Amino acid sequence: MLMERFEGYIFTALCSTNFLVSCLIFSKITREQREPYMDELFHVPQAQKYCHGRFNEWDPMITTLPGLYLVSVGIIKPLVRLADLPGDVLCSTAMLRFINLLFNGGILYLLYRLVCRLHPKEKTRPAARRILSALSLSTFPVLYFFNFLYYTDAGSTFFVLFAYLMTLHGCxxxxxxxxxxxxxxxxxxxVWVAFCAGTLVAPLMDEAWRAAHAKKTDDRSSQVPLSPSGAKRVLLFAADFLASGGHVKAVLCVAWPYALVAVAFLVxxxxxxxxxxxxxxxxxxxxNVPQLFYFLSFSLFFSSPVSLCYERALRFLQALKRRPLLFLAIAVASSLLVWKLTAVHRYLLADNRHFTFYVWRRLFQKHELARFFFVPAYVFAGWNFLDSLKSRxxxxxxxxxxxxxxxxxxxxxxEFRYFIVPYLMYRLHMPMxxxxxxALEFLLxxxxxxAAVYVFVAKTFRWxxxxxxxRFMW
Incomplete structure (x- = not known):
């Protein structure tokens, strides 16, 4: 009990320090870039319309629903009235951006609770691992950068993580x-609402799978080999499971709230x-199948301090030696997918303010065959991704x-922002x-x-x- 209370004090102090540091960075960025920038040119005016009660006006260039603006107005208006601030502060660019700093604090807390929930065995070990893991993930670079601008990423991530935490608690x-x-x-x-439902259905399917193989004499019969035949076994079993009326009833009994959300979304x-x-x-x-390959490579880089090690590299070489034809087939299939299903958005080629513009130009546009050179890296990144989750x-x-x-x-x-939630989910479910x-992950x-904040603030340019x-940004 005493240790839990001490851990609570440490975490509270960490949250306060994290908020203070974030506020200092926020102040610097806001002083340097006072006016709305990039997508803020659409988000800020729309939020200001809502602030003034004009809920029937909508900018047709905005692609997302008005969750960010509704939450912003719901928080800012009471605060401004309570503090008796002047009217020009109401929904100013700086005030709107500050909403994401509040989300950042909430994300840190949610990540801490998720770490504690997903790794219950860690309760007997030093609290520093749980706290540092949550702190490190809350500073995940792409997510952390957008805490200082008026984008949807912080709020989107907050609600996804909150929803998943409630799923784990059975609410x-x-x-x-x-x-x-x-x-x-x-x-x-x-997709992540479906994932929450999937975490409820998966144990039912795992139990049915074990029961289906319990009477077999081969102790390895319940294991699925990494092969086309193994994938076929899983797919056939999943189809039979979902086709069974009894199983469908069991699934709906536990996942009906998510099913209602899915139906409403279809409407x-x-x-x-x-x-x-x-x-x-x-x-x-x-x-755009190569988008999956980009995500796997992205995950390999940012998880490298906690996922890469000599033993894992040795296991990969052993797997490569045991199944050379399988890995060759995967590499050939990946090459075909890169060749036939690579899609390039015109924004990627035209907007030199994003880091992805330079990644694409300097890595993939150097030569017409350059995109195929990365296929071996994609194969390793995919194997590393799966091996990191083998405990699941x-x-x-x-x-x-x-x-x-x-x-x-x-x-x-x-767009690296699209990788935020899938990466956090991946990292949360890796072994502690x-x-x-x-510490190495946090330093990275x-x-x-x-570097990202420095480049945004100091390395400006003009068209x-x-x-x-x-300014350059993610």
Whole structure:
């Protein structure tokens, strides 16, 4: 009891320190960039319309639902009246951006609670690992940077994590309601509502799978080999499971709140004639399979302090030696997918303010065959991703992979912000790293954050046909 209270004091002090540091960075960025920048040019005026009660006005260039603006107005108006602040402060750019700092504090707390919930065995070990793990993930570079601008990422991530925490605690009605909130920030969060439901269905399928193989004499019969035949076994079993009336009833008994959200989302899509609210010409879904490969490479880089080690590299070489034809087939299939299903958004090629512009130009556009050179890295990144999750059950992993594919492949634009939630989910479900590895991860994230903020603030430039100051960002 005493140790838990001491851990609570340490975590509270950490939250206060984190908020103070974030406020200092926020102050610096806001002083340097006082006016709305990039997507803020759409978000800030729309929020200000809501602040003045003009809820019937909508900017057709905005693609997401108005969750960010509704929450902002709901928080800012009472605070301004309570503090008796002047009217020009109401929904100013700085005040609107400050909302995401509040979300940042909430995300740190949610990550801490999720770490404690997902790794219960760690309760007997030093609290520093739980606290440092939560702190490190809250400073995940892409997410942390957008805490200082008026974007939807912080609020979207907050509601997704909150919904998942409620799922883990068995509060499924609350989780589904929070999932609706997440969808109001970004429609694609329906994928993570489905993931919350999938975490309920997966144990039922795992139990049925074990029962189906319990009477077999082969002790390895319940294990699935990494092969086409193994994948076929899983798919056939899943189809039989879902086709069974008894199983469907059992699934609906536990997952009906999420099913209601799914039905409501389908109705929304029918009425809206699609997922995107506005600017549909620039945000059309497509089959962009290499987007999954980019995500796996992205995850390999940012998880390298906690996922890469000599033993894992040795296991990969052993797997490569045992199944060379399988890995060769995967590499060939990946090459074909890169060749036939690579989609390049015009924004990626035209906007030199984003880091992805330079990643694409300097890595993928150097030569017409350059994109194929990374296929071996994709194969290793995919293997490392799966190996990091091997402690999770078969059908949980299958559900998670399905959600990762659904969250990445339909996206035409290479945008690191789309990787935030899938990466955090991946990292949360990895085995708890050691304290030195967590410290190394935190140092990596801090270095990347410092570089990103420095480049945004100090390395400005101007376009030849525009006098406005431009800045580099994620």
């Amino acid at each position: 499924h009605k609350a989780s589904a309601l929070l999932g609706v909130g997440a969808i109001f920030f970004r429609q694609t969060n329906i 929304f899509m029918w009425l809206n004639d699609g997922v995107v609210v506005g600017d549909r010409a620039s945000h059309q879904a497509c089959i 059950s078969l059908f949980w992993t299958s559900a998670f992979l399905a959600c990762v594919v659904a969250a990445t492949v339909p996206q035409k634009l290479l 790293p050691s304290l030195p590895r967590l 994230y801090s270095a990347v954050n410092a 030849p046909d525009s006098g406005a100051t431009q």
